[in-house]
Structure formats: C-alpha cells, structure tokens
Amino acid sequence: MTWHPHLWHPTTQVASSDPPLQVRAAHGCELELADGRRLIDAISSWWVTLHGHAEPSIAAAVARQAKQLEQVIFANFSHAPAEELATRLSALSGLQRLFFSDNGSTAVEVALKIAWQWWHNQECQGVSPRRQLIAFNGAYHGDTFGAMALGERSLFTAAYEPLLFGVARVDWPHTHWGDPDAEAREQQALQQLERALATPTAAVILEPLIQGASGMRVVRPAFLRAVAERVQAAGALLIADEVFTGFGRTGALFASQKAGIQPDLMALSKGLTGGFLPMGVTLASERLYQGFISEQPSATFFHGHSFTANPLGCAAALASLDLLQHNPERFQTFEQRHTPRLEALSQHPKVLRPRCLGTMAAFELDAGESSYLNPVGKRIQRHCLEQGVYLRPLGNVVYLLPPLGMGEGQLEQCYAALERAIDAVLPG
Numbered sequence: 451m452t453w454h455p456h457l458w459h460p461t462t463q464v465a466s467s468d469p470p471l472q473v474r475a476a477h478g479c480e481l482e483l484a485d486g487r488r489l490i491d492a493i494s495s496w497w498v499t500l501h502g503h504a505e506p507s508i509a510a511a512v513a514r515q516a517k518q519l520e521q522v523i524f525a526n527f528s529h530a531p532a533e534e535l536a537t538r539l540s541a542l543s544g545l546q547r548l549f550f551s552d553n554g555s556t557a558v559e560v561a562l563k564i565a566w567q568w569w570h571n572q573e574c575q576g577v578s579p580r581r582q583l584i585a586f587n588g589a590y591h592g593d594t595f596g597a598m599a600l601g602e603r604s605l606f607t608a609a610y611e612p613l614l615f616g617v618a619r620v621d622w623p624h625t626h627w628g629d630p631d632a633e634a635r636e637q638q639a640l641q642q643l644e645r646a647l648a649t650p651t652a653a654v655i656l657e658p659l660i661q662g663a664s665g666m667r668v669v670r671p672a673f674l675r676a677v678a679e680r681v682q683a684a685g686a687l688l689i690a691d692e693v694f695t696g697f698g699r700t701g702a703l704f705a706s707q708k709a710g711i712q713p714d715l716m717a718l719s720k721g722l723t724g725g726f727l728p729m730g731v732t733l734a735s736e737r738l739y740q741g742f743i744s745e746q747p748s749a750t751f752f753h754g755h756s757f758t759a760n761p762l763g764c765a766a767a768l769a770s771l772d773l774l775q776h777n778p779e780r781f782q783t784f785e786q787r788h789t790p791r792l793e794a795l796s797q798h799p800k801v802l803r804p805r806c807l808g809t810m811a812a813f814e815l816d817a818g819e820s821s822y823l824n825p826v827g828k829r830i831q832r833h834c835l836e837q838g839v840y841l842r843p844l845g846n847v848v849y850l851l852p853p854l855g856m857g858e859g860q861l862e863q864c865y866a867a868l869e870r871a872i873d874a875v876l877p878g
C-alpha cells in the first residue's frame with residue numbers, strides 16, 4: 451500500500467492516514483482488492499451503492515444507453531431518459547419540476563439558488579423581501595460554498611469562514627433508543643425555530659429524519675411535522691436535503707414521506723443512479739417554477755452544468771428506480787434485520803445511544819470526546835478490515851449502511867466483526 455505520486459484523495463490527511471487500498475473489482479456487496487482479498491462494503495461506498503456493486507440490470511441499461519445517446523447539451527435539446535425520469539420522480543415526490551445537476555452538493559446549491567431567486571423575483575413584483583435562511587445545528591449539505599455556508603461550521607469549513615454567508619441556526623433534537631428527554635429537546639428546538647421565523651425567512655433547509663455526516667443523528671417524525679407546520683405558517687420555503695436519505699434509505703422511498711412532510715424543494719443524489727454515475731437532481735413545486743416565467747430576462751434561472759441530464763446517468767437512475775419499485779420490501783424491511791443485531795450489540799458496555807432507521811444502524815463508542823477526530827473510529831476501521839469488513843466511522847460514531855442486496859450471512863459478518871473490533875479496541 452503506497453500513495454500514488456499524482457493523486458489527491460478526498461477528505462484525507464496523508465500525514466496521519468493509511469494509504470488507500472487498491473480495488474480491482476466490485477460485485478454485489480463485495481469489493482475485490484488487487485491482492486485478492488475481499489471486503490464487505492458495509493457503508494455502500496459513501497452511501498451511494500444502493501442495490502449492490504455492478505448491479506446487472508443497471509449495468510445493462512447504461513451499456514444500452516451508451517450505444518444510443520451518451521450526452522447532448524440540455525439547453526435546446528431534450529431526450530426520453532430525462533423526460534421519463536422527471537415524470538417518475540415528480541409523481542413519487544409530489545414536486546412537479548426537476549432540475550438536473552452533478553452531485554449532492556450541486557443539488558443543494560440549485561435548491562438554495564431557486565429558493566433565493568424565487569423570492570428575488572417575487573420582490574421584483576412588489577412582494578416584501580425575505581433574506582434570512584435557516585438551517586439546523588449539525589447539518590451537512592456538501593462541500594461547495596453555498597452548501598458549506600448552510601452546513602454547521604466545523605473543521606471542514608473553518609478555513610473558508612470569511613467567505614461563508616450567515617445563516618440562522620436551530621438545534622437538531624436528535625434521539626436514540628431509550629432517550630428520556632427527546633420531547634423536551636424538541637420543544638426547545640421548536641421555540642428556537644419560532645423565534646428565528648419571526649424574521650422574514652426565504653427558506654429553511656433540513657436533512658429529513660437523519661443528519662448523516664454529523665453522526666447519523668436521528669429525529670422523530672413528529673418533530674419534522676411540527677417544523678414543517680411552522681415553516682409553512684411563516685410563509686417560508688422548506689428544502690429537504692434527501693441526498694443521503696432518499697431512495698429507501700430510511701425505510702420509505704423518501705424520508706419526507708416517512709415523516710409526513712411535503713417540502714417545496716428536494717435535493718437528491720447518491721442512490722439516485724444506484725451508485726453508478728454522478729448525478730444530482732433538485733425537485734421543485736410548480737409554484738416555484740412559475741415564479742421564473744416572465745418576459746423579463748432577469749427572472750430566468752441562469753444556472754446550468756455541462757453534463758446536465760446526462761443520458762447515461764438518467765438510464766442508470768431509471769433502472770435503479772425499477773429495482774426499488776419492484777422490490778419495495780428490500781428497503782421497507784431492512785430495519786427489522788438490523789434491530790435484533792443492534793439490540794445485542796448495544797448490550798456491550800462501551801456501546802452508547804444506539805439508533806436504527808431503515809437501512810442505517812448507528813451507535814456511539816464510550817471512548818472520550820464525541821468528535822470526528824476521535825481516533826477510536828480509525829482503530830475500529832482497521833480491526834474490521836482485518837476481518838473482511840469495510841466501515842468508515844465518523845469519529846466515535848460507528849454505523850452500518852449496507853446496500854439493499856446484502857445477504858443475511860454478510861450482515862451477520864458485519865456485526866460479528868464490529869463486536870470483535872470493539873472488544874479489541876475498548877476492552878471491558
């Protein structure tokens with residue numbers, strides 16, 4: 451294992467990290483390394499591999515599409531794969547308009563720009579201005595500047611602080627099994643939200659049900675409904691960042707549906723193409739779309755990416771949606787597969803605050819500071835790798851997020867590896 455002389459890996463401090471593992475193939479839930487070892491991909495390769503690696507029906511759809519139409523400029527042209535995807539996602543999300551971009555961060559940027567400019571366009575029609583944005587403490591919305599500004603200020607954003615615009619913040623009352631104080635924290639957060647909404651607000655953004663990157667922080671559906679009611683009553687727009695939670699991850703097709711909220715804008719990526727190709731989409735209500743139609747050129751949404759609506763990405767997304775819709779039980783019942791295993795693991799004295807939602811199971815390790823930099827995560831990762839399981843803890847937060855196609859034996863192997871790793875790293 452060595453560092454390549456010409457590559458720069460994401461989110462990696464070379465001075466303190468192990469060099470990357472060389473992977474040569476991946477099928478189903480397994481990564482095959484160049485040295486012949488096999489690893490179970492227990493976190494769906496940064497949450498994108500929805501069904502499994504090299505899923506045959508998606509691979510075939512991409513190959514078919516590649517021979518027919520690989521790419522075309524999407525200003526002036528349209529094509530069937532984009533139209534079919536827009537029609538299907540619109541019906542599934544309750545949001546009538548779909549705008550394409552390239553990844554999760556851009557899907558969020560687009561949502562933010564649509565929300566902001568919609569109010570700007572309204573202002574040009576005499577509506578009073580709304581300049582405040584509200585986000586939640588602990589939020590992560592991506593690594594581009596707008597997405598960073600919306601996210602919690604952290605180690606990831608510190609260097610750019612002077613360049614990030616201000617956002618009002620509200621607590622995220624995350625909970626776990628056996629939490630006695632969830633209600634009180636929710637009430638406190640709702641009061642903070644009400645106070646923030648007293649200032650004219652353009653939009654409120656949230657990760658419905660689970661804040662992923664800040665540590666798999668789960669809130670109860672009733673809290674989100676109470677948030678949505680207040681946002682709507684204040685006349686602000688609600689943006690659901692479902693980049694992580696979309697496509698079955700929380701046990702329903704979209705976390706917003708599971709929570710019973712209807713956002714005005716929704717950002718999707720990651721599982722969108724089944725993890726095959728980089729693509730993001732932003733869904734918006736018809737009301738927002740209509741707010742950009744005008745004889746005034748300045749009302750136009752001047753945003754576009756070179757690879758907008760890439761036909762290969764669309765073909766992958768359609769094939770992935772087919773799989774999801776033909777086998778809904780695979781995401782609907784995943785939580786039942788996690789639950790008894792997480793219950794057993796949570797008997798361990800070093801395992802704290804277990805929580806589980808859909809395909810995600812998480813807990814914290816009683817190992818000092820609650821932080822992304824807590825080295826315990828890397829030690830757990832090494833021990834699991836030795837046992838053939840790939841995990842990537844967020845500091846002391848350890849989680850599993852398997853592809854939907856993970857077999858019972860493989861899931862069992864993940865939990866067994868975890869238990870042994872915890873015993874080795876944090877003995878009694």
Ligand SMILES: Cc1ncc(COP(=O)(O)O)c(C=O)c1O
Pocket residue numbers: 553554555556558590591592593657662663691692693694695719720
């Ligand atoms: C909720 C959420 N939003 C946005 C992003 C950014 O997505 P991407 O890494 O594709 O830019 C992520 C990535 O983890 C995410 O979890």
